[in-house]
Amino acid sequence: MxxxxxxxxxxxxxxxxxxxxxxxxxxxxxxxxxxxxxxxxxxxxxxxxxxxAFTDTEIGGNGSWVGLENFIALADDPIFINSIWNTMFYTFTATVGKFVLGLWLALLLNQHIPFKSVLRAIILLPYIVPTVLSAIAFWWIYDPQFSIISYVLVDQLHILDHYIDFLGTPWAARWSLIVANIWRGIPFVAITLLAGLQTISPSLYEAALLDGASPWQQFRHITSPLLMPILAIVMTFSVLFTFTDFQLVYAITRGGPLNATHLMATLAFQRGIPGAQLGEGAAIAVAMIPFLIFATLFSYYALGRRKWQQGSSDE
Amino acid sequence: MSDIAADNTPVVESEGPQLLSWDSRARRIVTVYIPLVCFLIILLFPFYWMGVTTFKPNSELLNYKDNNPFWIRNPTFANINKLLFETDYPRWLVTTMGVAIGSTILSLLSSVLAAYAIQRLRFRGSDYVGLAIYAAYLVPPSILFIPLAQVVYQFGLFDTPFALILTYPTFLVPFCTWLLIGYFKSIPYELEECALIDGASRLQILRRITLPLAVPGLISAGIFAFTLSWNEFIYALAFISSTENKTVPVAILTELVQGDVYHWGSLMAGALLGSLPVAIFYMFFVEYYVSSLTGAVKE
Incomplete structure (x- = not known):
């Protein structure tokens, strides 16, 4: 060639x-x-x-347009109203718990400790494992007769005189679910906040130490403002996924006792798929959207605006 | 870890400020080690309990008076045997594996191409397309599964593994694309220009230059996609109805729980065996996993 x-x-x-x-x-x-x-x-x-959401569709059939009928029916439905309160209470309490404990764990991990990377790997385990499967483990831990928590409190420590009925009464069941949710959420919060903590320059702490700042002052004036941008993002995601949580409640209580622990997502599933009322289920799911938008905007801007006020420009 | 691009902020090991002054050993044990050990015990206890219950014979399981519940006196494989040979568990495992691998490959393929188009081909509005894809991550499955069930039904995919393989990318693609855009950003554009001058086509550049350099990113995205699809629950619960097509998380909850008597031993064995594959997989790639988790949040 x-x-x-x-x-x-x-x-x-x-x-x-x-x-x-x-x-x-x-x-x-x-x-x-x-x-x-x-x-x-x-x-x-x-x-x-x-x-x-605006039709009366059932599984396997074509529904017709019914306008706001689904929503009007839901507004009079005590189970639905109850599920809204439950969802908000669940989201708020679990988020507060996750962030208080997660931040604490992140601060602990940010110290000089041996085997840090091994610890970090182990701590993420609850987040990796399929949620339903760890939820089943919690279900067993909350068993009314053979709960290991009751066993320790009653038979070993003699603090209580009767076994706790974790899932039998509405409030006990709600708190049990919140504890399981916090358990699952701590690792994500801790590891992401730890990444945020590690970007804070140590020289700032040295300067603060020379100026005689107490540990609380260091946390208040250095750690928290510099952590705020990443905290806002993590919180937005956490709120979003806690609000729409389905797996934990479905696996542990299925909405019981007497529909007291239904979240909006589990109620939508129960009405929509096993109950075959696709239209009503969709209406419940659609009703979540405004709450979701509000919760997301709130957690993002409420925390994000402080970053803007301090004039920090880095993302 | 320095080759992980999404983690572009310098990771500075912060000098625990306490070390510099008033810190004493006793104080450190109380403020750091004791809380840390408590956290570890609480975070790991459910797994320990899962394991102990799996290997306990029924006589010990339901009798706390004569046995220490925290320990096993006569370990047994009966629960695992029952699970493996008397239920469809191996079948569920294979289905789950197939669905997870299928949806991971599908999402990686589409995310790589999308991320390459958005970050490297650069066109007017490419930033907006990127944002739109990322916004899709904020749409939770809980509000999508009802209409999706209808869509899946219309396509004739109901109760087939394809229903899951095709719907899982809705939450995998946004995440993977965003992660890969970060990686592509870190690869010097000059490398591609050189290749263009040498006469390589765009696709050759993607295959020979960009992709090999983005391998850590691909691994991170792949691991994330695999674990997320392994753990997915709500779609698998809504779109699959026959016993033999179920995935492990759904099958354990719906097939092993029968009536009012719970066989906790085999339930816990199922939970343990269903968790082990992802846990082992995760342990091999833990650094990639952590970097993608933290990188995605920092982006």
């Missing part, structure tokens, strides 16, 4: 190769799978869900 044929080959690649180098085509091709999947299985169902 001589030089002329080689040049010709170089300047005229076949049409397929040219097509793949044509930028708009390439962009469309690269975005197609991701956007296609998301449009078909996320955007379309989201719209369909809002539509379904």
């Amino acid at each position: 001589d030089a002329t044929t080689w040049v010709a080959k170089r300047t005229k690649p076949n049409w397929l190769a040219r097509l793949f180098d044509y930028k708009p085509f390439l962009i469309a091709l690269c975005l197609a799978p991701a956007l296609g999947l998301l449009l078909v299985f996320l955007t379309y169902p989201l719209g369909l869900g809002i539509y379904l």
Whole structure:
């Protein structure tokens, strides 16, 4: 082969190769799978869900438009109203618990301790393991007759004189669920906040120490403002996923006793899938959206605005 | 760990300020080690309890008076045997593995292409497309599963593993794309320019230059996608109805719990065996996992 044929080959690649180098085509091709999947299985169902909420669709049948009927019926439904309060209480209490304990754990891990990376790996375990499976373990721990917690409190420490009925009464069941949720949420909060803590320069603490700041003052004036941006993001995610939690409640109580622990997500499932009332289930799910938007905006801006006030520009 | 790009802020081991002054050994034990040990015990106890219950014979399991419940006197494999040979557990395990691998590959493929288009091909509005994909992560499965059940039914996918393989990417793609955009950002653009001058096509560049450099990112995204799809519950519960097509988390809760008498031994054996694969997988790649978790939040 001589030089002329080689040049010709170089300047005229076949049409397929040219097509793949044509930028708009390439962009469309690269975005197609991701956007296609998301449009078909996320955007379309989201719209369909809002539509379904205004119909009386049942599984296997086409419903007709009923306007606000589902929502009007739900507004008079004590179980639904109760599930709203439960969801808000659950989200608020569990989030506070997770962040207080998670931040504490993050601060502990930020000290000089041996085997830090091993510890970090072990601490994440509750977050890795399938939630339903650890929920089943909690279900067993909360067993009315053979609860290990009751056993320790009654038979070993003699603090109580009777076994606790963890899941039998509404308030005990609610608190039991919140404890399980906090247990599962601590690792995520602790590890992400630890990453945030590690970006704070030690020289700031040295300077504070020279100025005679107490540990509390160091936390108040150095750690907390510098941690706030990352805390806002972690909190937003945490609130979002706690508010829409389904697995823990479904696995441990299934909404019982007497529907007292239903969250909006579990109620939507129960009405929608086993109850076959897709329209009503969708209405409950749609009713979550305003709360979700509010909770997300609140946790993001309430914490994010402080960052802005302090004029820190780094993300 | 220095090659992990998403973690682009310098990781500074903070000098525990207490070390510099008033700290004494006793004080440190009370303020650091005791709380830390308490945290560890509480976080790990359910797993210990799972393990102990799995290997306990029924006579010890339900009799706390004569046995110390925290220990096993006569360990038995009866519960594990029952689970493996008298239920469809091996089948559920295979299904779960298949679904997790399938959806991971599908999401990685589409995320790599999308992230490459958004970060490297750069077009007008590419930032907005990136934001839109990320916003999809904020739509929780709990408000999607009812209409999705309808969609899955319309496509004739109801009660097949494909229903799960195709719907899991809705929460995997946004996360993986965002993670990979971060990685692609860290790869010098000059490398690609050199290749362009040498006459490589765009796809050759992606395959020969960008992807090999983004391998740590791909591993992180893959691990994350695999564990998330292994653990997924609500879609698997809503879209699968026949016993043999269920995934492990759903099957244990719906198939092993029968009537009012709970067989805690085999339930805990199921929970333990269902957790072990992801736990082992995670232990191998723990650094990647931590970096993607923290990197995603910092982005």
